[in-house]
Amino acid sequence: MTAATALTQAFDAAAVRADFPILQQEVNGHPLIYLDNAATTQKPNAVIDAITDYYRNDNANVHRGAHALSDRATQKFEAAREAVAAFLNSPSSRQVIWVRGVTEAVNLVANTWGRSELREGDRVLLPYLEHHSDIVPWQMVCAETGSSVEPIPVLESGDIDLDALDSMLDERVKMVALNHVSNALGTVNPVQQIIGKAKAVGAKVFIDGAQAVAHWPLDVQALGCDFYAFSGHKLFGPTGIGALWGREELLDAMPPFLGGGEMIETVSFSGTTFNTLPFKFEAGTPNIAGVIGLGAAIDYVQSLDRAAAAAHEQDLLEYTLALAADIDGLSRVGHPREAVGIYSFLLAGCHPSDVGMLLDQQGIAVRTGHHCAQPLMAHYGVPGTARASYTIYNTREDVDALMAGIRKAKALFG
Amino acid sequence: MTDTNPFGHSVSSEDIVETLGFFDAWEDRYKYIIDLGKELPAMDDALHTEERLVRGCQSQVWIDTALENDRLQISVDSDAFIVKGLLAVVLAAYNNKTPAQVLAFNVDEYFEQLQLLNHLSPTRGNGLRAMVARIRQIAEAS
Ligand SMILES: Cc1ncc(COP(=O)(O)O)c(C=O)c1O
Numbered sequence: 001m002t003a004a005t006a007l008t009q010a011f012d013a014a015a016v017r018a019d020f021p022i023l024q025q026e027v028n029g030h031p032l033i034y035l036d037n038a039a040t041t042q043k044p045n046a047v048i049d050a051i052t053d054y055y056r057n058d059n060a061n062v063h064r065g066a067h068a069l070s071d072r073a074t075q076k077f078e079a080a081r082e083a084v085a086a087f088l089n090s091p092s093s094r095q096v097i098w099v100r101g102v103t104e105a106v107n108l109v110a111n112t113w114g115r116s117e118l119r120e121g122d123r124v125l126l127p128y129l130e131h132h133s134d135i136v137p138w139q140m141v142c143a144e145t146g147s148s149v150e151p152i153p154v155l156e157s158g159d160i161d162l163d164a165l166d167s168m169l170d171e172r173v174k175m176v177a178l179n180h181v182s183n184a185l186g187t188v189n190p191v192q193q194i195i196g197k198a199k200a201v202g203a204k205v206f207i208d209g210a211q212a213v214a215h216w217p218l219d220v221q222a223l224g225c226d227f228y229a230f231s232g233h234k235l236f237g238p239t240g241i242g243a244l245w246g247r248e249e250l251l252d253a254m255p256p257f258l259g260g261g262e263m264i265e266t267v268s269f270s271g272t273t274f275n276t277l278p279f280k281f282e283a284g285t286p287n288i289a290g291v292i293g294l295g296a297a298i299d300y301v302q303s304l305d306r307a308a309a310a311a312h313e314q315d316l317l318e319y320t321l322a323l324a325a326d327i328d329g330l331s332r333v334g335h336p337r338e339a340v341g342i343y344s345f346l347l348a349g350c351h352p353s354d355v356g357m358l359l360d361q362q363g364i365a366v367r368t369g370h371h372c373a374q375p376l377m378a379h380y381g382v383p384g385t386a387r388a389s390y391t392i393y394n395t396r397e398d399v400d401a402l403m404a405g406i407r408k409a410k411a412l413f414g
Numbered sequence: 415m416t417d418t419n420p421f422g423h424s425v426s427s428e429d430i431v432e433t434l435g436f437f438d439a440w441e442d443r444y445k446y447i448i449d450l451g452k453e454l455p456a457m458d459d460a461l462h463t464e465e466r467l468v469r470g471c472q473s474q475v476w477i478d479t480a481l482e483n484d485r486l487q488i489s490v491d492s493d494a495f496i497v498k499g500l501l502a503v504v505l506a507a508y509n510n511k512t513p514a515q516v517l518a519f520n521v522d523e524y525f526e527q528l529q530l531l532n533h534l535s536p537t538r539g540n541g542l543r544a545m546v547a548r549i550r551q552i553a554e555a556s
Contacts, residue, residue, distance in 0.1 A: 028440070351494035353473040353540060354448075357533075358496075361440045369472040383493055384472065412445050413495070 011308035017393040019044040019300075030363025033398045038183050038211060038342055038389035039367050040233045043297075047237055050296035051289050062288055063262065063279075077288055080295025081278070084243045087298050088228060089219040094277040095251060097244040098286050102210045103133040105229030105244035106177070108281065109206055110137040112254040113227075117174060120146030124175045125168060125203075127189070128154040128379050129182045132372040134208050138177060147174070154379060158185040158334025165197060173203045180212035184371040184387070185334035186317075186342025188212075195224050204250070210234055214301070214391055215340050216310050220245055232290065237297030241290030244281075251277050258283040309392050313341035316390045316399055323403045330406060333385045341390030344371075347406060350413050352386040358409040359386075364402055418455045419489070421502050422509025425453075427524060430506045434528050443529075444496065451498030454505070457491035468544045473497045475541035479552050485510050486553060490545065497540050500533055504542070508549050516553035521546055 017023055020042045025032050034042060054076065060069035062077045078093075085093040099105045118124070124138050128151045135149070142149050152168060153161040160178070176198040181188050195205045209218065209230040220228045227250075231242040246254075256263055256274055260283030265273040274280045320343045324330050329348035347355050356368035369384040370377045377384055388402055430450075437443045461478050468475040473494035480487045488509045490501040507524055508516050525531045536543050 351473060351497075353494040354496045356472065358444060361444065383474070408441070412441060412448065 011305065011312040011392075013312060013393055013395045016304070017395070019046070020393055021045060021048070023393060027363040027365070028361050033364045033401045035388040035390065035394065035398065035402060036365045036367050037214070037391040037394070038186075038234070038387065040239065041214060041236045041391055042393070043238070043293075044236055044300050046300045047293050047296045051238060051293045054289050054292045059288075061285055073288055076292050076295070077286070080291045080298075083295045083298045084245075087218065087302070088243075088245050089221055090245055091221065092248065095245055095248050097246070097251070097278045097281045098291060099229070099242050099244050100240050100287070101231035101233065101242035102131075102208050102229045103137075103231075105227070105242060106134055106206070106208070107137045108244060108257045109227055109246070109254075110141040112257050112281075113204070113250065114138065114141040114175070115145065116253075116255055118142065118145040118147040121172060122147035122174045123168075123170075123172045124149045124177065125152050125165070125173055126150075126177050127152040127160045127179075128375050129158070129160065129179065129184065129187060129189075129373065130177075130375070131179060131183055131208065131210070132374070134177055134179060134206075135375070138175070151375065152176075152178075154376065156334075158182065158187045158336040160187075160189055160194070162190070162193070162197075165194065169197060169201045169203070171201055173198070173201055175204050175206065177206040177208070179208040179210065181210075181215070181340050181342075182336075182373075182376075183211045183342070184373040184376050184385070185336060185344050186211075186339035186389075187334065187336035188338040188340060191225070192223060199224065211340065211342075215313065217306055226250055232294035232297060235294070235297050236300060238290045238293040241287045241294050243294075248277065251281070256280050256283070260284045262286075304392065312392065313390050313394075316394055316396065317341045317343065319396055320388070320399050320402070323399065327403065327406060327410070329410065333380055333382065341394075342387060343389075344385040344387045346382065346385055347410060350409060352384045354413070355386040355406070355409050358412060359402070359405045362401070362405045362408065364405045366402075419505070419509060420453055421450075421505035422488075422507070422511060425506050427503075427507040427519075430503055431524070431527055447499035447503070448495050449499070450502040451492075451495050451500075454490065454498060454502050457489050461489070462491070468541045468548060473540050475501065475545050477545055477548055479549070481513075481556050484512050486513065486516060486549070486556070488549065492541065494540070497542060500530065500540075500542055501545065503528065503530070504546060504549075513553035513556040516549060 022042045058072045060073045062074040081093045081096050084096045138149050153164040155161050180191055198205045204226040206227040207225045209228055213230040213235045226247050228245040233239040263275050263280050263283040265275050331346050333344040352368040366386050366388050368386045462476050466476045466478050476491045478489045492498040507519050525534045534543050
């Protein structure tokens, strides 16, 4: 028995699976095999119950009412903020801003920090691997501020070309923004090293943790980044909620993003003063149920043995690569030095969309297409890939089913 | 080119409904659809232009139409094989028809009968629904 199998047995994926009611269904006459976790993860009972319980028992607007329900809702809402702060090892919960997800977090930082700090001739660097949500907001703001967005080259392996980054860095680089883990290939980027390099020229660093949060414990202080963002729905939490973490002095200096209620201190027609952190960035009634659901998701994740869970996911990836080697014409896109449980692949003679449709017929959910990373697809010269992405409730049986499904797809085209 | 396209000529929508009805196993149904795609005449590379492109999130579709003797002559192509087969299924209903016939045809009912309605869903991102809309628009304008 290999070390990997020993660890797998230490992690009880079947027990975890039982916490996720949606996984107990059939699709097209087959038991559902959900391998699209990089797009969104399923929700455990604990999260579903927390949301239902909030609406059944505590629903009220937060920070406003002088009544019991509002107190309870506010308490749960702020307890979730504390949970996120602890989850990220933030020095304080004031540095945790609720957003809809990573997309909104990037837009917030680009439009506030970016608009106030970027000057003509300044440079923003992003790797070719980037998700469109990390690219487009910077392009929009840079176009208006006369600064430029420049791609950091990526090697054939799917790793960021660190030598190329070195040669690009100078004092005009004001921001380096990158994902912690690539959603298209699973590459775990050496963020610590990149943060060090960026800091050496005085640039700020924004890390998109969308694909990292579900995999290992995070520590923004150890990382030394300036901003970190994630989406709750990729962490077994609800859609429409996520968190932006930022360094306090930066958040304090940044102008507000959206204006409205909650984010103000005083309002008059001669001038308005803004609330303190984190409320300065949270205009209007927030997604209270989402926040409470995210808090429950974090509690759920923290209740697991996270090291064993990560080892389990690594085992699924290695098991996939071992089985895939036996299928002619099946190839992995990229082979990063370090990767999470994401298998991006092509089947010769078959378009990714064909593979996806044929797998769906067999109850297997994968993502196909460009994965919101068109520059990266262009880099590999492919229209897209099919992508299986694993998480805590997937098992080796799921991988077996995927491989059987791929063989069947291949036979239909044979 | 149109005379080598069997769909809407020798192969009608009724033929497709009848043949697909024979198959029980999904494998056989999809194999048939893939084979239909192979019978579509190849589209000239020069016709793969931006204006003819119907962009999907997962696959792309190209369409070229001409009105000849009050009948729509449609050529289509896709980079994905199943989508190509589904396009052939669509052409069996729309190709070589008058604009009025195109507009009168209930494509949702047809795909429902074929148990392929999910592929026409606007959420599928395969370009098929957009292609059907484009054909109907052209028929309306003709
Ligand atoms: C790496 C990465 N960044 C950003 C996003 C965008 O996240 P959201 O759509 O939740 O804002 C995603 C999700 O698809 C992602 O995978």
